[in-house]
Amino acid sequence: MADLKVGxxxxxxxxxxxxxxxxxxxxxxxxxxxxxxxxxxxxxxxNRKQGNPAKYADTALDMLLDKLQKKGAxxxxxxxxxxxxxxxxxxxxxxxxxxxxxxxxxxVQEILQKKRIPILGSEVGENYGRTMELHTATGExxxxxxxxxxxxx
Amino acid sequence: MLNSNNLSELGPxxxxxxxxxxxxxxxxxxxxxxxxxxxxxxxxVPNVNLTPISDLPDIIGNAEQLIAAMLVRTEGDxxxxxLFTLVPESANLLVQLLVGQEVDIENDLGELEASxxxxxxxxxxxxxxxxxxxxxELTISPSVPSLEFDMAGAILEVCFIELGxxxxxALVIETEFLSDMEDEIKGNFFIIPDPESLQFMLxxxxxxxxE
Numbered sequence: 001m002a003d004l005k006v007g008x009x010x011x012x013x014x015x016x017x018x019x020x021x022x023x024x025x026x027x028x029x030x031x032x033x034x035x036x037x038x039x040x041x042x043x044x045x046x047n048r049k050q051g052n053p054a055k056y057a058d059t060a061l062d063m064l065l066d067k068l069q070k071k072g073a074x075x076x077x078x079x080x081x082x083x084x085x086x087x088x089x090x091x092x093x094x095x096x097x098x099x100x101x102x103x104x105x106x107x108v109q110e111i112l113q114k115k116r117i118p119i120l121g122s123e124v125g126e127n128y129g130r131t132m133e134l135h136t137a138t139g140e141x142x143x144x145x146x147x148x149x150x151x152x153x
Numbered sequence: 154m155l156n157s158n159n160l161s162e163l164g165p166x167x168x169x170x171x172x173x174x175x176x177x178x179x180x181x182x183x184x185x186x187x188x189x190x191x192x193x194x195x196x197x198v199p200n201v202n203l204t205p206i207s208d209l210p211d212i213i214g215n216a217e218q219l220i221a222a223m224l225v226r227t228e229g230d231x232x233x234x235x236l237f238t239l240v241p242e243s244a245n246l247l248v249q250l251l252v253g254q255e256v257d258i259e260n261d262l263g264e265l266e267a268s269x270x271x272x273x274x275x276x277x278x279x280x281x282x283x284x285x286x287x288x289x290e291l292t293i294s295p296s297v298p299s300l301e302f303d304m305a306g307a308i309l310e311v312c313f314i315e316l317g318x319x320x321x322x323a324l325v326i327e328t329e330f331l332s333d334m335e336d337e338i339k340g341n342f343f344i345i346p347d348p349e350s351l352q353f354m355l356x357x358x359x360x361x362x363x364e
Contacts, residue, residue: 002206002207002321003207016210016215016216016217016304016306017210017216017217017304017305017306017307017308017310018306018307018310019306019307019308019309019310019311019314020310020311020314020315021310021314040206040310040314040319041314041319051321052321055321086307086311088301088303088307088308088311089224089299089301089311089312089315090299099315100314100315101311127301128303128307129303129304129306129307129308130307131216131217131304146219146302146303146304147303
Protein backbone atom coordinates (compact mmCIF):
# COMPACT_ATOMS: atom_id res chain seq x y z
CA MET A 1 0.00 0.00 0.00
CA ALA A 2 1.20 3.52 -0.79
CA ASP A 3 4.11 2.06 -2.72
CA LEU A 4 5.32 1.77 -6.29
CA LYS A 5 7.68 -0.46 -8.24
CA VAL A 6 9.06 -0.76 -11.75
CA GLY A 7 10.47 -3.78 -13.51
CA UNK A 8 11.28 -5.27 -16.91
CA UNK A 9 11.74 -8.47 -18.91
CA UNK A 10 10.38 -11.29 -16.77
CA UNK A 11 9.52 -9.44 -13.59
CA UNK A 12 6.15 -9.89 -11.98
CA UNK A 13 5.04 -6.91 -9.94
CA UNK A 14 2.36 -7.75 -7.40
CA UNK A 15 0.16 -5.80 -5.06
CA UNK A 16 -1.99 -7.90 -2.75
CA UNK A 17 -5.36 -7.20 -1.22
CA UNK A 18 -6.44 -3.98 -2.90
CA UNK A 19 -9.58 -2.64 -1.24
CA UNK A 20 -10.54 0.98 -1.75
CA UNK A 21 -7.04 1.68 -3.06
CA UNK A 22 -6.39 1.63 -6.78
CA UNK A 23 -3.55 -0.25 -8.45
CA UNK A 24 -2.34 1.34 -11.69
CA UNK A 25 0.10 -0.24 -14.10
CA UNK A 26 1.95 1.55 -16.89
CA UNK A 27 3.63 -0.59 -19.54
CA UNK A 28 5.85 0.04 -22.55
CA UNK A 29 5.45 -2.86 -24.95
CA UNK A 30 8.62 -2.43 -26.98
CA UNK A 31 11.09 -2.38 -24.09
CA UNK A 32 8.89 -4.55 -21.82
CA UNK A 33 9.37 -2.02 -19.06
CA UNK A 34 6.46 -1.64 -16.69
CA UNK A 35 5.56 -0.30 -13.30
CA UNK A 36 2.80 -0.33 -10.76
CA UNK A 37 1.55 2.10 -8.13
CA UNK A 38 -0.82 1.30 -5.25
CA UNK A 39 -2.53 4.59 -4.48
CA UNK A 40 -4.53 5.19 -1.35
CA UNK A 41 -6.02 8.65 -1.85
CA UNK A 42 -6.89 10.85 -4.84
CA UNK A 43 -4.58 13.82 -4.37
CA UNK A 44 -1.69 15.19 -2.39
CA UNK A 45 -3.16 17.50 0.26
CA UNK A 46 -2.47 21.11 -0.67
CA ASN A 47 -1.97 22.11 2.97
CA ARG A 48 0.90 19.74 3.50
CA LYS A 49 4.52 20.24 2.68
CA GLN A 50 5.67 16.70 3.14
CA GLY A 51 4.18 13.29 2.88
CA ASN A 52 4.64 10.03 1.07
CA PRO A 53 4.11 10.92 -2.61
CA ALA A 54 3.48 7.26 -3.48
CA LYS A 55 0.26 7.42 -1.49
CA TYR A 56 -1.62 9.90 -3.66
CA ALA A 57 -2.79 9.33 -7.24
CA ASP A 58 -1.38 12.58 -8.64
CA THR A 59 2.07 12.44 -7.09
CA ALA A 60 2.37 8.65 -7.39
CA LEU A 61 1.78 8.69 -11.15
CA ASP A 62 4.36 11.44 -11.64
CA MET A 63 6.82 9.42 -9.63
CA LEU A 64 6.05 6.27 -11.57
CA LEU A 65 6.51 8.06 -14.91
CA ASP A 66 9.83 9.40 -13.72
CA LYS A 67 11.04 5.96 -12.70
CA LEU A 68 9.90 4.41 -15.99
CA GLN A 69 11.72 7.08 -17.96
CA LYS A 70 14.92 6.52 -15.99
CA LYS A 71 14.63 2.82 -16.73
CA GLY A 72 14.39 3.57 -20.43
CA ALA A 73 10.70 3.41 -21.30
CA UNK A 74 9.24 5.69 -23.96
CA UNK A 75 6.67 7.74 -22.08
CA UNK A 76 4.72 8.48 -25.27
CA UNK A 77 3.98 4.81 -25.82
CA UNK A 78 2.70 3.77 -22.43
CA UNK A 79 -0.43 1.74 -21.83
CA UNK A 80 -2.30 1.81 -18.54
CA UNK A 81 -4.39 -0.76 -16.71
CA UNK A 82 -6.11 -0.29 -13.40
CA UNK A 83 -7.88 -2.26 -10.68
CA UNK A 84 -9.36 -1.73 -7.24
CA UNK A 85 -11.41 1.10 -5.80
CA UNK A 86 -13.87 -1.29 -4.19
CA UNK A 87 -16.60 -0.22 -1.85
CA UNK A 88 -17.08 -2.61 1.05
CA UNK A 89 -19.10 -2.83 4.25
CA UNK A 90 -21.86 -0.62 2.85
CA UNK A 91 -20.29 2.43 4.44
CA UNK A 92 -23.42 4.55 4.36
CA UNK A 93 -23.26 7.59 2.16
CA UNK A 94 -24.86 9.72 4.87
CA UNK A 95 -22.13 12.32 4.73
CA UNK A 96 -22.63 12.70 0.98
CA UNK A 97 -18.97 12.55 0.16
CA UNK A 98 -18.33 10.07 -2.57
CA UNK A 99 -16.63 7.01 -1.14
CA UNK A 100 -12.86 6.85 -1.25
CA UNK A 101 -12.79 3.95 -3.71
CA UNK A 102 -14.85 5.81 -6.31
CA UNK A 103 -12.82 8.98 -5.82
CA UNK A 104 -9.57 7.08 -6.32
CA UNK A 105 -10.86 5.56 -9.57
CA UNK A 106 -11.98 8.93 -10.86
CA UNK A 107 -8.71 10.62 -9.94
CA VAL A 108 -6.61 8.00 -11.70
CA GLN A 109 -8.79 8.11 -14.83
CA GLU A 110 -8.59 11.90 -14.99
CA ILE A 111 -4.84 12.01 -14.56
CA LEU A 112 -4.28 9.34 -17.23
CA GLN A 113 -6.56 11.18 -19.62
CA LYS A 114 -4.69 14.43 -19.04
CA LYS A 115 -1.40 12.69 -19.71
CA ARG A 116 -2.92 11.00 -22.79
CA ILE A 117 -2.12 7.51 -21.59
CA PRO A 118 -4.77 5.07 -22.87
CA ILE A 119 -6.41 2.75 -20.34
CA LEU A 120 -6.41 -0.69 -21.97
CA GLY A 121 -7.99 -2.60 -19.15
CA SER A 122 -9.89 -1.83 -16.03
CA GLU A 123 -11.39 -3.94 -13.23
CA VAL A 124 -12.64 -1.41 -10.73
CA GLY A 125 -15.41 -0.65 -8.27
CA GLU A 126 -17.75 -3.37 -6.98
CA ASN A 127 -17.43 -4.71 -3.46
CA TYR A 128 -14.54 -7.12 -3.31
CA GLY A 129 -10.81 -7.15 -2.73
CA ARG A 130 -8.31 -7.80 -5.52
CA THR A 131 -4.73 -8.87 -5.99
CA MET A 132 -3.08 -7.40 -9.07
CA GLU A 133 -0.07 -8.82 -10.94
CA LEU A 134 1.75 -7.15 -13.79
CA HIS A 135 3.71 -9.60 -15.95
CA THR A 136 6.28 -7.45 -17.70
CA ALA A 137 7.14 -10.17 -20.24
CA THR A 138 3.70 -9.79 -21.85
CA GLY A 139 2.17 -6.69 -20.31
CA GLU A 140 -0.68 -8.82 -19.07
CA UNK A 141 -2.29 -7.91 -15.79
CA UNK A 142 -3.81 -10.70 -13.76
CA UNK A 143 -6.56 -9.92 -11.26
CA UNK A 144 -7.28 -12.44 -8.53
CA UNK A 145 -10.30 -12.22 -6.26
CA UNK A 146 -11.95 -14.42 -3.67
CA UNK A 147 -15.42 -14.54 -5.16
CA UNK A 148 -14.71 -14.64 -8.90
CA UNK A 149 -12.45 -16.39 -11.37
CA UNK A 150 -9.15 -14.79 -12.28
CA UNK A 151 -9.33 -12.08 -14.91
CA UNK A 152 -6.61 -11.15 -17.39
CA UNK A 153 -6.51 -7.53 -18.48
CA MET B 154 -5.19 18.77 18.16
CA LEU B 155 -4.65 15.37 16.68
CA ASN B 156 -5.37 14.80 13.06
CA SER B 157 -4.67 11.87 10.84
CA ASN B 158 -1.23 13.23 10.01
CA ASN B 159 0.19 13.77 13.47
CA LEU B 160 -0.76 10.58 15.25
CA SER B 161 2.94 10.13 15.79
CA GLU B 162 2.66 12.71 18.54
CA LEU B 163 1.00 10.06 20.68
CA GLY B 164 3.53 9.23 23.35
CA PRO B 165 3.92 6.24 25.66
CA UNK B 166 1.64 7.86 28.24
CA UNK B 167 -1.26 8.14 25.80
CA UNK B 168 -0.71 4.67 24.37
CA UNK B 169 -0.61 3.16 27.87
CA UNK B 170 -3.83 4.86 28.89
CA UNK B 171 -5.57 3.51 25.79
CA UNK B 172 -4.16 0.08 26.49
CA UNK B 173 -5.63 0.17 30.00
CA UNK B 174 -9.15 0.78 28.73
CA UNK B 175 -8.74 -1.65 25.85
CA UNK B 176 -7.69 -4.38 28.31
CA UNK B 177 -10.85 -4.04 30.29
CA UNK B 178 -12.87 -4.02 27.08
CA UNK B 179 -11.14 -7.16 25.87
CA UNK B 180 -11.74 -8.80 29.24
CA UNK B 181 -15.44 -8.02 29.00
CA UNK B 182 -15.58 -9.48 25.51
CA UNK B 183 -13.75 -12.62 26.61
CA UNK B 184 -16.24 -13.13 29.42
CA UNK B 185 -19.18 -12.80 27.02
CA UNK B 186 -17.66 -15.20 24.56
CA UNK B 187 -16.88 -17.73 27.30
CA UNK B 188 -20.50 -17.58 28.44
CA UNK B 189 -21.80 -17.91 24.90
CA UNK B 190 -19.62 -20.94 24.14
CA UNK B 191 -19.51 -22.41 27.59
CA UNK B 192 -15.76 -22.67 27.28
CA UNK B 193 -12.83 -20.75 28.63
CA UNK B 194 -11.74 -17.90 26.37
CA UNK B 195 -8.81 -15.67 27.09
CA UNK B 196 -7.70 -12.58 25.33
CA UNK B 197 -4.20 -11.26 25.04
CA VAL B 198 -3.26 -7.93 26.54
CA PRO B 199 -4.11 -5.51 23.77
CA ASN B 200 -1.42 -4.18 21.51
CA VAL B 201 -1.68 -0.44 21.16
CA ASN B 202 0.70 0.72 18.50
CA LEU B 203 1.26 3.20 15.77
CA THR B 204 1.74 0.97 12.77
CA PRO B 205 2.77 2.00 9.26
CA ILE B 206 -0.38 1.59 7.19
CA SER B 207 1.37 -0.75 4.78
CA ASP B 208 2.09 -3.18 7.63
CA LEU B 209 -1.54 -3.50 8.77
CA PRO B 210 -2.22 -6.85 7.04
CA ASP B 211 0.77 -8.42 8.81
CA ILE B 212 -1.15 -8.25 12.08
CA ILE B 213 -3.56 -10.86 10.73
CA GLY B 214 -1.06 -12.81 8.67
CA ASN B 215 -0.73 -11.51 5.16
CA ALA B 216 -2.70 -9.34 2.76
CA GLU B 217 -4.28 -12.34 1.02
CA GLN B 218 -5.32 -14.19 4.17
CA LEU B 219 -9.05 -14.80 3.90
CA ILE B 220 -11.02 -13.48 6.84
CA ALA B 221 -14.58 -13.05 7.94
CA ALA B 222 -14.79 -9.45 9.06
CA MET B 223 -17.60 -7.88 11.02
CA LEU B 224 -17.61 -4.13 11.29
CA VAL B 225 -19.69 -2.23 13.80
CA ARG B 226 -19.66 1.50 13.23
CA THR B 227 -20.02 3.76 16.22
CA GLU B 228 -21.50 7.19 16.65
CA GLY B 229 -21.93 9.50 19.60
CA ASP B 230 -18.83 10.57 21.48
CA UNK B 231 -16.74 8.09 19.54
CA UNK B 232 -17.10 8.15 15.79
CA UNK B 233 -15.35 5.25 14.25
CA UNK B 234 -15.67 1.52 14.16
CA UNK B 235 -14.88 -1.74 15.80
CA LEU B 236 -13.69 -4.46 13.48
CA PHE B 237 -13.76 -8.09 14.53
CA THR B 238 -12.00 -10.58 12.27
CA LEU B 239 -11.82 -14.36 12.22
CA VAL B 240 -9.88 -16.72 9.98
CA PRO B 241 -12.31 -19.08 8.15
CA GLU B 242 -11.68 -22.12 10.38
CA SER B 243 -12.34 -20.11 13.52
CA ALA B 244 -15.43 -18.51 12.03
CA ASN B 245 -16.75 -21.98 11.13
CA LEU B 246 -16.08 -23.24 14.61
CA LEU B 247 -17.83 -20.35 16.33
CA VAL B 248 -20.84 -20.56 14.05
CA GLN B 249 -21.03 -24.33 14.57
CA LEU B 250 -20.98 -23.89 18.32
CA LEU B 251 -23.73 -21.34 18.08
CA VAL B 252 -26.11 -22.97 15.59
CA GLY B 253 -25.25 -26.62 16.23
CA GLN B 254 -24.59 -27.68 12.67
CA GLU B 255 -21.54 -27.99 10.44
CA VAL B 256 -20.80 -24.97 8.30
CA ASP B 257 -18.17 -24.06 5.73
CA ILE B 258 -18.20 -20.35 5.09
CA GLU B 259 -15.48 -20.57 2.45
CA ASN B 260 -17.89 -22.41 0.17
CA ASP B 261 -21.25 -21.42 1.50
CA LEU B 262 -21.72 -18.19 3.38
CA GLY B 263 -25.50 -18.05 3.53
CA GLU B 264 -28.08 -16.23 5.59
CA LEU B 265 -27.63 -18.54 8.59
CA GLU B 266 -23.86 -18.23 8.74
CA ALA B 267 -23.97 -14.49 8.18
CA SER B 268 -26.47 -13.80 10.91
CA UNK B 269 -24.62 -16.02 13.37
CA UNK B 270 -21.36 -14.19 12.70
CA UNK B 271 -23.05 -10.83 13.03
CA UNK B 272 -24.65 -11.89 16.28
CA UNK B 273 -21.31 -13.00 17.71
CA UNK B 274 -19.73 -9.72 16.72
CA UNK B 275 -22.68 -7.80 18.17
CA UNK B 276 -22.21 -9.38 21.57
CA UNK B 277 -18.44 -9.10 21.61
CA UNK B 278 -18.31 -5.57 20.31
CA UNK B 279 -21.05 -4.48 22.68
CA UNK B 280 -19.30 -5.81 25.76
CA UNK B 281 -16.00 -4.38 24.58
CA UNK B 282 -17.44 -0.93 23.98
CA UNK B 283 -19.19 -0.98 27.36
CA UNK B 284 -15.79 -0.73 28.99
CA UNK B 285 -15.04 2.40 27.03
CA UNK B 286 -18.37 4.04 27.70
CA UNK B 287 -18.32 3.25 31.42
CA UNK B 288 -14.73 4.09 32.15
CA UNK B 289 -14.66 7.24 30.10
CA GLU B 290 -18.29 8.24 30.64
CA LEU B 291 -18.92 8.33 26.95
CA THR B 292 -22.05 7.79 24.94
CA ILE B 293 -21.32 5.33 22.18
CA SER B 294 -24.05 4.06 19.87
CA PRO B 295 -23.03 1.04 17.85
CA SER B 296 -24.63 0.29 14.49
CA VAL B 297 -25.81 -3.08 13.21
CA PRO B 298 -22.75 -5.12 12.16
CA SER B 299 -21.96 -5.54 8.51
CA LEU B 300 -20.08 -8.54 7.23
CA GLU B 301 -17.49 -9.12 4.52
CA PHE B 302 -15.56 -12.26 3.65
CA ASP B 303 -12.47 -11.25 1.74
CA MET B 304 -8.72 -10.67 1.79
CA ALA B 305 -7.32 -9.19 4.99
CA GLY B 306 -5.44 -6.50 3.09
CA ALA B 307 -8.54 -5.20 1.36
CA ILE B 308 -10.62 -5.28 4.51
CA LEU B 309 -8.14 -3.47 6.74
CA GLU B 310 -7.38 -0.93 4.04
CA VAL B 311 -11.05 -0.10 3.56
CA CYS B 312 -11.81 0.13 7.27
CA PHE B 313 -8.88 2.28 8.29
CA ILE B 314 -9.14 4.62 5.33
CA GLU B 315 -12.92 5.00 5.34
CA LEU B 316 -12.85 5.67 9.07
CA GLY B 317 -10.46 8.53 8.55
CA UNK B 318 -7.10 7.07 9.49
CA UNK B 319 -5.37 8.27 6.38
CA UNK B 320 -1.97 9.25 7.71
CA UNK B 321 1.21 7.29 7.16
CA UNK B 322 0.63 5.53 10.47
CA ALA B 323 -2.54 4.05 11.91
CA LEU B 324 -3.36 3.77 15.57
CA VAL B 325 -3.98 0.08 16.05
CA ILE B 326 -5.72 -1.12 19.19
CA GLU B 327 -5.76 -4.84 18.66
CA THR B 328 -6.45 -7.92 20.77
CA GLU B 329 -6.15 -11.61 20.03
CA PHE B 330 -8.23 -14.45 21.39
CA LEU B 331 -7.05 -17.68 22.86
CA SER B 332 -9.31 -20.55 23.70
CA ASP B 333 -8.70 -23.77 25.55
CA MET B 334 -10.73 -25.74 23.06
CA GLU B 335 -9.08 -28.37 20.92
CA ASP B 336 -9.29 -26.20 17.86
CA GLU B 337 -7.95 -22.82 18.65
CA ILE B 338 -9.92 -19.74 17.82
CA LYS B 339 -7.94 -17.16 15.98
CA GLY B 340 -9.53 -13.77 15.91
CA ASN B 341 -8.61 -10.12 16.21
CA PHE B 342 -10.34 -7.02 17.43
CA PHE B 343 -9.52 -3.60 16.05
CA ILE B 344 -10.79 -0.43 17.62
CA ILE B 345 -10.63 2.34 15.06
CA PRO B 346 -11.60 5.80 16.34
CA ASP B 347 -11.49 8.69 13.92
CA PRO B 348 -8.75 11.18 14.86
CA GLU B 349 -11.13 13.67 16.51
CA SER B 350 -12.74 11.00 18.65
CA LEU B 351 -9.31 9.77 19.64
CA GLN B 352 -8.50 13.27 20.88
CA PHE B 353 -11.74 13.22 22.86
CA MET B 354 -10.87 9.85 24.41
CA LEU B 355 -7.45 11.11 25.43
CA UNK B 356 -9.05 14.20 26.99
CA UNK B 357 -11.31 11.98 29.06
CA UNK B 358 -8.40 9.81 30.06
CA UNK B 359 -6.66 12.96 31.27
CA UNK B 360 -3.64 12.34 29.08
CA UNK B 361 -4.33 14.71 26.23
CA UNK B 362 -1.60 17.20 27.06
CA UNK B 363 1.83 17.27 25.55
CA GLU B 364 4.41 15.33 27.45
